Amino acid sequence: MAKYLLLKHYRGEKTNEFHTPGDQWTPAEWDAHIQYMRDFADRLRSRGEFVSGDALAMDGVWVRYDGPGKPPVTDGPFAETKDLIAGWMIIDVDSYDRALELAAELSAAPGAGGEPIREWLELRPVMEEPPATSV
Amino acid sequence: MDSVSLREHIPGVVGILVRRGADFASAEDAVQAALIRALETWPSDPPDDPKGWLVTAAWRKFIDQVRSDSARTAREEHFVLEPTPDQLPDQDDELWLYFHCAHPSLTPSSAIALTLRAVAGLTTRQIADAYLVPEATMAQRISRAKQRLEGTPLDQPGDVTTVLRTLYLLFNEGYSGDIDLAAEAIRLTRQIATLRDEPEVHGLLALMLLHHARRAARVAPTGRLIPLAEQNRSLWNTAAITEGVEILQNALARDQLGEYQAQAAIAALHADAQTSSETDWPQIVEWYDELLAFNASDVVRLNRAVAIGEAMGAAAGLAALADVDPATPRYEAVSAYLHERSGNLALAAGEYASAARRATSEAERDHLNRQAARLRSIAN
Known part of the structure; x- marks a missing residue:
């Protein structure tokens, strides 16, 4: 088993060539989209592949330390055109191929006209323990 | 109870x-x-x-x-x-x-x-x-x-191989949480060894015991991974090593060699060396050749290249590495090690850093980054 992080990005208008921006969808198309995401997570749970996931609020900032006695420095909030992480999900699956398959399934969530939005998702392996027979 | x-x-x-x-x-x-x-x-x-x-x-x-x-x-x-x-x-x-x-x-x-x-x-x-x-x-x-x-x-009891494979994977899954999965794997393999008297079952048990014996020496209290050559061998569990070697010898005596027995033989040769420099690398190379007959994978060939490098010098190791698919996990780390041994420190440092970027565990990534840093501090 291996854990993977699925990252959903928000990239303003630049999502991809198939994608009609969400503010131009009908309420019914939004409902179908949300339902698809819920069903996807439920399918993962029922297959024993779900670890965790959340959507993230968009008003984030960058923060860093700025030396002793000084308050943290912040940068942001950002314009919506920047690449922001909109949500994440951790899955625990048998293989890399299975992770790809699930990411593609999530990317097929319906948008305008009920067509798959084909949005790019970022897939990252979570670090594991080194195998006991390796050292 | x-x-x-x-x-x-x-x-x-x-x-x-x-x-x-x-x-x-x-x-x-x-x-x-x-x-x-x-x-x-x-x-x-x-x-x-x-x-x-x-x-x-x-x-x-x-x-x-x-x-x-x-x-x-x-x-x-x-x-x-x-x-x-x-x-x-x-x-x-x-x-x-x-x-x-x-x-x-x-x-x-x-x-x-x-x-x-x-x-x-x-x-x-x-x-x-x-x-x-x-x-x-x-x-x-x-x-x-x-x-x-x-x-x-x-x-249908069927082929014991599927059971051994499951236990081997379980053993390799690490040690998080309260339950020690490696210890569970050993316990179950011990149990099946009493039920199914086949050399490969005993070979797997020996393999697990011999690796488990080194566990306390593998990781520093800070969580840092310690390579075999640098491990404090007084921390090795000698009772587990003795038991593993004895089980392995009895299995090998039955002359039905298999993958787990060959892997256990390699682990036993490491366990047998009082210091890293006393390791019988030529014999380890021979066991990797045996292992290749059962499992002709790039992972085995990669480990064999390390053993050849130790037995016959870094140039021979690098020559053996030429037969290994560069996409194999840990290929760059091995290449870095062999290049370091052959004196090409700048190349080795770059390969360690590159290997760190491809590492699949934090402990390994940190170890490889330290290796790169060590070589760069020597070069400067």
């Missing part, structure tokens, strides 16, 4: 319920319920006959479940009313369970989860904690594995 000795009864109890006619999935659920009850009541009221207590309690749970569940089929009612004691005529109750839980129709992760619950007797929560997933997720994984096995004949 501690929980490990309690859990040793579990495979036998599941086997008895199935022999009496319970379907595997219900039998396993009933035994799990009895186990949890035992953990609650035995500390204050220990039974005289622990296994008998578990059988009685689990059988009652099973009957209750069948009677209360109106959706049950008439077929199962029939089993309860008319137990069929000969369903597993010639197979040992426990041995059958190992094969069933490692059935080839299951994915490796399902087989491991089911083995940990039905054979090792761990609770779903313990297994979930060990794998850092929600309990509900692990419960679904186990339940789906059982569904997948529905209708699978109960009387």
Whole structure:
């Protein structure tokens, strides 16, 4: 088993060539989209592949330390055109191929006209323990 | 009675319920319920006959479940009313369970989860904690594995290879949580070695013991990975090494070599060296050649290149590396090591840094970054 992080990005208008921006969808198309995401997570749970996931609020900032006695420095909030992480999900699956398959399934969530939005998702392996027979 | 000795009864109890006619999935659920009850009541009221207590309690749970569940089929009612004691005529109750839980129709992760619950007797929560997933997720994984096995004949022990593969993967899965999965793998392999007397079963047990023996020396208190050559060998568990070597020698004497025996022989040669420089690398190379006959994978060829580098010099190691697919995990780390040994420090530093970017564990990544930093500080 291996854990993977699925990252959903928000990239303003630049999502991809198939994608009609969400503010131009009908309420019914939004409902179908949300339902698809819920069903996807439920399918993962029922297959024993779900670890965790959340959507993230968009008003984030960058923060860093700025030396002793000084308050943290912040940068942001950002314009919506920047690449922001909109949500994440951790899955625990048998293989890399299975992770790809699930990411593609999530990317097929319906948008305008009920067509798959084909949005790019970022897939990252979570670090594991080194195998006991390796050292 | 501690929980490990309690859990040793579990495979036998599941086997008895199935022999009496319970379907595997219900039998396993009933035994799990009895186990949890035992953990609650035995500390204050220990039974005289622990296994008998578990059988009685689990059988009652099973009957209750069948009677209360109106959706049950008439077929199962029939089993309860008319137990069929000969369903597993010639197979040992426990041995059958190992094969069933490692059935080839299951994915490796399902087989491991089911083995940990039905054979090792761990609770779903313990297994979930060990794998850092929600309990509900692990419960679904186990339940789906059982569904997948529905209708699978109960009387086919089959090829022991699938069982050994499952236990080998379990051993390799690391040590998070309260449950020590490597120790569980050793316990189960020890159990199956008493049930199935085959050289490869003993070979796997020896392999596990020999690697487990080095465990205390593998990781520094800070979590830093310590390579074999730098390990404090006084931290190695000599009792486990002695046992592993003895088991391996008896297995090898039967002259039916296999993959696990060959791997164990390599581990034994490392364990046998008082210091890293005393390691018998030429013999390790010979064992890698044997291993290649059973498993001609790039991972084996990669490790063989390391051994050749130690036995015959870095140039020979690099020549052997030329036969290995560069996409093999840890290829760059090995290349870096051999280039360092051949004196090409700048190239080695770059390869260590590159290997760190491809590492799949934090401990390994940090180790490789330190190696790169060490070489760069020498060069500067």
